[in-house]
Amino acid sequence: MNIGEAAKASGVSAKMIRHYEGVGLVAAPTRTDSGYRQYTEAEVHTLRFIRQARDLGFSIQEIGELVNLWQNRRRPSRLVKALAQSHIEALEQKAQELLAMKSTLEHLVHCCHGDDRPECPILDSLAEPGPPAKAVKVPARARRGFSVR
DSSP states (O other): OOHHHHHHHHTOOHHHHHHHHHTTSSOOOEEOTTOOEEOOHHHHHHHHHHHHHHHTTOOHHHHHHHHHHHHOTTOOHHHHHHHHHHHHHHHHHHHHHHHHHHHHHHHHHHHOOOSSOSOOHHHHHHTOSSSOOSSOOOOHHHHTTOOOO
């Protein structure tokens, strides 16, 4: 099948198929005399595997490891489990970071009157020098005149 058909069958766009080929996740397919890529059902199956791994948030490097483990029928499952466990830990860290961002933003939104006044603790907080706040932090000048429950 051609790249469009492989994209439709696998759920991976033609652009991403070419990208995966370029980064070595999938081998370069055979080509017709006119240079068009031709995919087998086995290659489409690999593309589906990659898509499902991407849907779970695995990185390209991790997917490369998973593909290699999947294709090696003699692999020990402990290697697969360790890779998945490491990914779970990374997802947990990311979830905690997202919750902290949400909490900070909720606090800032609560502090902003959202009326016709130009003062805005959200913008003031974003304009603070230094790295972005990782914890709920509202600058003193942004709190002036605002009531916080």
